[in-house]
Amino acid sequence: MIQALVNAFRIPDLRKKILFTLGIIALYRVGAHIPVPGVDPSKIKDIVNAPGALGLLNLFSGGALERFAVFSLGIMPYITASIIIQLLQAVIPTLERWAKEGEEGQRKTTQVTRYLTLGIGLLESIGLLGVFQAPLTAGGVGVRFDWTTRIVVVITLLAGTAFIMWMGELITQRGIGNGMSLLIFSSIVARFPEATISALQVNNWVMVLAVMGVFILVIAAVVVMERGQRRIPVQYAKRVVGRRVYGGTGTYIPLKINAANVIPIIFASAILSFPAVIASFTRVQFLQRLGSYLTSGWLYFTLYVIFIVFFTYFYTALVFNPIDLADNLRKNGGFIPGVRPGKTTVTYIENVLNRITLPGALFLAGIAILPSLMFQATDVTLLRSFGGTSILIMVGVALETMTQLESQLKMRHYDGYFK
Numbered sequence: 001m002i003q004a005l006v007n008a009f010r011i012p013d014l015r016k017k018i019l020f021t022l023g024i025i026a027l028y029r030v031g032a033h034i035p036v037p038g039v040d041p042s043k044i045k046d047i048v049n050a051p052g053a054l055g056l057l058n059l060f061s062g063g064a065l066e067r068f069a070v071f072s073l074g075i076m077p078y079i080t081a082s083i084i085i086q087l088l089q090a091v092i093p094t095l096e097r098w099a100k101e102g103e104e105g106q107r108k109t110t111q112v113t114r115y116l117t118l119g120i121g122l123l124e125s126i127g128l129l130g131v132f133q134a135p136l137t138a139g140g141v142g143v144r145f146d147w148t149t150r151i152v153v154v155i156t157l158l159a160g161t162a163f164i165m166w167m168g169e170l171i172t173q174r175g176i177g178n179g180m181s182l183l184i185f186s187s188i189v190a191r192f193p194e195a196t197i198s199a200l201q202v203n204n205w206v207m208v209l210a211v212m213g214v215f216i217l218v219i220a221a222v223v224v225m226e227r228g229q230r231r232i233p234v235q236y237a238k239r240v241v242g243r244r245v246y247g248g249t250g251t252y253i254p255l256k257i258n259a260a261n262v263i264p265i266i267f268a269s270a271i272l273s274f275p276a277v278i279a280s281f282t283r284v285q286f287l288q289r290l291g292s293y294l295t296s297g298w299l300y301f302t303l304y305v306i307f308i309v310f311f312t313y314f315y316t317a318l319v320f321n322p323i324d325l326a327d328n329l330r331k332n333g334g335f336i337p338g339v340r341p342g343k344t345t346v347t348y349i350e351n352v353l354n355r356i357t358l359p360g361a362l363f364l365a366g367i368a369i370l371p372s373l374m375f376q377a378t379d380v381t382l383l384r385s386f387g388g389t390s391i392l393i394m395v396g397v398a399l400e401t402m403t404q405l406e407s408q409l410k411m412r413h414y415d416g417y418f419k
Contacts, residue, residue: 007409014176014408021175024167025186031071031163032064032190036156037149062187063194070160073124075183078165081116082180083263085109090318114165121161125154176408177401185397188390211374215391218367222395225363228257230356232349237333253325255353258360260315262392265368267315268307269389272300301372305365312361313354322349367392 009015058065061074089095095112098105129150164183171179231252326345328334335341339348368389 008405011408014405017174017176021171021177021182024171024175024179025182028071028164028167028183028186029062029190031160032062032069032187033067034070036068036070036072036153060184060187062190064187070156071164072128073121073157073161073164074187075164075168075180077121077124077161078113078117078168078180079184079266080120081113083266084116085113087318117165118158118162121158122154125157128157129153177397177404181393181397181400184393188394214374218370218391219395221363222367222392223399225258225360226396226399230255230257230352232352233337234329234334235337237335253349255320255356256360257356258363259320259357260312260360260364261396262364262389263315264308264311264361264364265389265392267311268304268368271307272303301369304369308365308368309358309361312364313357316353316357320353322346322353325349364392 008018057074057076060076061069061072064070064074065072085095089099095109098108101108168179168183171177171182173179175182231254233250233252235250323346326342326349329336329345330341336345336348339345
């Protein structure tokens with residue numbers, strides 16, 4: 001691996017991409033430490049570090065929210081907008097048509113996603129002001145802002161969201177890896193040293209070592225599931241065009257066991273935390289009680305598992321269409337050995353997809369709730385700061401980035417990372 005990294009820096013254009021990516025990430029981390037004008041961050045830290053929606057937002061922003069920095073909203077508005085647009089492609093014909101128009105359609109979809117990101121960022125900025133201005137008895141901070149400060153805060157947070165979105169797109173276009181994913185990765189990793197120091201302050205070293213062992217096992221399990229595939233063999237019939245013979249080759253369709261990645265966990269967390277977030281804005285007692293029931297206890301864990309399994313099947317069916325796949329195979333003269341083309345092929349692919357989605361869904365549910373259960377039993381801060389969702393994101397982004405570097409090195413006849 002070290003030799004592969006040395007080889008990557010030997011290639012001028014690849015070295016520029018790596019340094020450019022690291023420079024943008026460094027700029028992103030600087031923005032996470034610049035506070036918004038007119039706000040005292042010391043009064044905000046306690047409520048942000050508490051478990052809940054704000055704690056999750058603080059983790060994904062790399063601690064910027066607890067400082068009320070320019071990049072307090074992090075990359076979450078863009079991710080939320082991207083997920084919404086992807087879901088709407090199944091119900092809005094225009095978005096579906098854009099998705100099939102190639103580069104031109106992708107440009108239109110990206111533009112709509114940007115506008116939606118700014119809209120979500122505006123709502124979140126106003127919502128944060130409402131939370132921080134709420135009385136202490138209602139779970140707020142009790143900080144009062146004048147109208148000038150409110151306008152400055154909202155404009156600053158919105159500008160920070162737009163700047164993060166621009167930096168992520170720059171990394172994707174001119175750097176290595178997916179820009180948005182790398183920004184989330186850097187935010188989570190930035191919290192790791194502080195959480196590790198807090199965990200090492202626990203006097204029970206046996207418990208700390210046990211937690212570290214589980215941590216390593218979870219990372220290994222995530223790697224296995226991320227790389228796991230079910231390969232459906234495909235054969236292409238021979239056809240003669242002039243004096244040339246085409247086809248006759250065999251390949252396969254790779255179906256990932258965890259095709260939905262971390263999206264079902266985000267959906268389930270958003271639904272269960274939605275009443276608590278609304279209650280923090282409106283301070284309605286009924287919503288506060290409902291939010292407390294849905295964010296802790298056995299009801300929370302039960303619904304969490306059910307929602308994760310449901311959204312895993314839902315999102316997999318949304319992004320993977322067996323009908324289109326079977327139709328493309330038929331048009332290109334391909335077929336699955338032992339399976340008739342057409343409707344039989346669609347049924348076969350659906351059955352395989354349903355069977356491999358179940359273990360992936362159960363794995364996601366286990367990854368999501370296991371750290372929370374262990375935190376309640378051990379009270380180790382590292383488990384609260386770095387749950388299964390964080391590990392899944394970190395490992396997935398690292399594997400994706402290394403795969404891109406691998407392909408770049410292979411193109412230039414160098415040994416890659418995976419041997």
